[in-house]
Amino acid sequence: MSQALSTLINHQIRLAARPVGMPKASDWSHTAEPVAEPAEGGVTLKTLALSLDPAMRGWMNEGKSYIPPVGIGEVMRAGGVGVVVASKSDKYAVGDYVSAGFGVQEYITLAAADFKRAGLVKIDLRAGSLTQWLNVLGMPGMTGYFGLMDVGMPKAGETVVISGAAGAVGQTVGQVAKIKGCRVVGIAGGPAKCEWVVKELGFDACIDYKAGPGAVRAGLKEHCPGGVDIYFDNVGGEILDDVLARINRKARIIICGAISQYNNTTAVQGPKNYLSLLVNRARMEGIVVFDYADRYHLAVAEMAGYLKDGRMKSKEDVVVGLQTFPETLLKLFNGENFGKLVLEVAQG
Amino acid sequence: MSQALSTLINHQIRLAARPVGMPKASDWSHTAEPVAEPAEGGVTLKTLALSLDPAMRGWMNEGKSYIPPVGIGEVMRAGGVGVVVASKSDKYAVGDYVSAGFGVQEYITLAAADFKRAGLVKIDLRAGSLTQWLNVLGMPGMTGYFGLMDVGMPKAGETVVISGAAGAVGQTVGQVAKIKGCRVVGIAGGPAKCEWVVKELGFDACIDYKAGPGAVRAGLKEHCPGGVDIYFDNVGGEILDDVLARINRKARIIICGAISQYNNTTAVQGPKNYLSLLVNRARMEGIVVFDYADRYHLAVAEMAGYLKDGRMKSKEDVVVGLQTFPETLLKLFNGENFGKLVLEVAQG
Structure with a gap:
């Protein structure tokens, strides 16, 4: 499978400028790169869907916060769900579904040393759908x-x-x-x-x-x-x-x-x-x-139970297309989204 | 001792109007009444010193707070220390020093049923001075x-x-x-x-x-x-x-x-x-x-120990004269007081 990577293009959206007020088109740049092969122990992931969250607005600002700001010129930070498309890791197999900090891009190649920082974890689609893993289970x-x-x-x-x-x-x-x-x-x-x-x-x-x-x-x-x-x-x-x-x-x-x-x-x-x-x-x-990362699995198990027995429902507002990210993000700030805002990047 | 009460006059300061901004002279009225004899089980207290506190400003405003506002025409609320001058209670003897909600007045006569609401408690001058009982022990x-x-x-x-x-x-x-x-x-x-x-x-x-x-x-x-x-x-x-x-x-x-x-x-x-x-x-x-009233005695005991062994000091800013109350109170709001602001009403 990993042989095919070299033929793939990774489209990305990067932060081009720190927004003043509402982010605008010129605050973003669109780039494309070849997809990198995983190093020994690493993986390459294909983005299926990204979580669009109000907190993203804070990450675009300079200054001390609970995590460092996204740097100018960096791929915009975003959590997402995807699938392993190349693996030199014995922990992840091609075809495994995962959740991670993908960034606003189509692919990401991670070294083993980066798994933890990226929050890479396998997700179980029996507990909830891909988009539920960005919503109630995410x-x-x-x-x-x-x-x-x-x-x-x-x-x-x-x-x-x-x-x-x-x-x-x-x-x-x-x-x-x-x-x-x-x-x-x-x-x-x-x-x-x-x-x-x-x-x-x-x-x-x-x-x-x-x-x-x-x-x-x-x-x-x-x-x-x-x-x-x-x-x-x-x-x-x-x-x-x-x-x-x-x-x-x-x-x-x-x-x-x-x-x-x-x-x-x-x-x-x-x-x-x-x-x-x-x-x-x-x-x-x-x-x-x-701060609660070491207890996520407990909350996921509890809420997957509620989803299964019908006591909990979830609603996602899915917009298709990586390139729509700059406009789609604004739905959060004008109250247009109805349910968890998800950007679908590729079919699962 | 209680026979003498009828000859005494109780000077009082009452809230005449709800202040707008900083309280001014016309927000107060000065009244004088005979001192009431205690009923069976009750006591009459002579005010020695009153505590002047920033919270008083809030008590003068209309509206919901942690305690009801002082009513227009009522004696201004104030905590203080004083001495029992007449007693028909078997719990308090003439000459006992006490802390209570005296109000801004020279005397207060309390029925037994009012002791709790008024926060009447004996104070021990071996633990601290009268003014310390309005400060670190108050x-x-x-x-x-x-x-x-x-x-x-x-x-x-x-x-x-x-x-x-x-x-x-x-x-x-x-x-x-x-x-x-x-x-x-x-x-x-x-x-x-x-x-x-x-x-x-x-x-x-x-x-x-x-x-x-x-x-x-x-x-x-x-x-x-x-x-x-x-x-x-x-x-x-x-x-x-x-x-x-x-x-x-x-x-x-x-x-x-x-x-x-x-x-x-x-x-x-x-x-x-x-x-x-x-x-x-x-x-x-x-x-x-x-909210901590049932544990005051524990804190008093701990801090009396610190006062005794010199690890804790206290400073009171004592102003003499009940009639100075309206101006003296303002010291709190223009930062003039240096240490706990106390109004001395009578010598102990």
Whole structure:
């Protein structure tokens, strides 16, 4: 199989400039390279699908964060799923399905020494489909699961509010919270997402933040009459302030992201209601999924069980074509994606 | 002794209006009443000294908080120390020293049913002086101790930063953190307070936030080269943002107050660097001292030991005269007080 590699071209999308505000076409460059043969112990992987995530916007910025920024001229960082097309490793065989940090490109050749850094692991398509491995069984699912369980520490009967409820992380958080016996209220944009979150995923209610000024405040009042015990925040901004105004004593706020603030060209808007933490002896805590890597397999096993017995559903929004990456990414920031945004690079 | 009560006048200071911004003279009214005889089981207390605290500003505002606001026309709420001058209780004898919620007045008569609500407890002047019972052995000391120990969870070798370092809470936090083996960096206003915090209290360093723009940022860089593990925040505003920019992984931020924001007539300034909590998997948590009431005696015993063996010092800023209350309170908000602000109402 590996003989054929030399005839293949690896199309890539690289970060050409640090975006100011919303990323634009000129922030990217398109390149093509031959596919490298694997070294002894290494593998070559073919990208099948990539995960497009809000966190990508942060990786494009200069400065200290939980991982270094993508360098100018580097292939854009992206997690994905794919298949082994050449192997000089005794751990991976041609045809094995894997999850790894592929980058926004069609192929990647990894040395054995890079397997760990790239997060290379085999995936079992009996536990979930390729796209589910980017969603509920992948990074977003792990983020939602460990954020809710380890930082949120839900107790049955508590009220859990989730922003970005129809997104990849939000759908996992809400469904797990329901399974754990909580009352679950989502916040999402538009009636279609809200209806799906309630009817398909079984949330108790969903607030449409696009329904007009004050919609979130009014919705929280209506749907959380007993206050909010856990808030899983993917968006920041005004919505975070609205929820802070309704938290209960000893509430836990999980800071997973702040998608409303990622493309700001001005300073981030801090939560002006943060003193509600004081009044309510409440906690606001950040979560980074990588910290839980040694327990991913446990969450995957638990959630694969829920997928199998029908207690958990997943929805992916699949866009086809590596070259569409620059525009497809923007769907995350204007709220256009409906479900986990996936870029299909090749057929599995 | 109680026969004499009828001849005594109880001067009081009442909240006349809800202040807008900094409280002014017309927000208060001065009243005088005869001193009431205690009912069967009750006591009459003479106020000796009152604790003046930043939290008082919050009690003057309408709206939900951790305790109800002081009503218009009510005697202003204040904790204090005093002496029993009449007793029909078998638990308290004339001459006993006590701590309680006296209010800003010269006497208070309590029914037995009110003892608990008023927080009436005997104090032992062998453990500390009257003013120390309003400081390190009182509410500020308890706030600092439990905030640091229960929310901050300091480990030896960690770096602890404290704003309002020369204030009542700050001096306790810093000295306890030193005793627990931490590196301690204060933030205070002016060279005199900073010098005192380092030379008298033994902090490792103190940053003068009044030293000019950027002083806190530069000071944190200089004095916390390894980052900040615990931040005990009494002030909010820009300083909170400056510290957020330098926290370490798994840092704990204790939100005890936000004195920079209490007299705002515009919205509170939210911490625009709050996403540092995400990047650093850090936590911001509010503390209200009353939650620890059943463990006050343990902290008092521990800190009385430190006072006795000289490992802990206390400084009170004593102003004499009940009638000075309206102006004296303002010292807290313009940073004029140096040490725990105490209003001496009568000689002990």
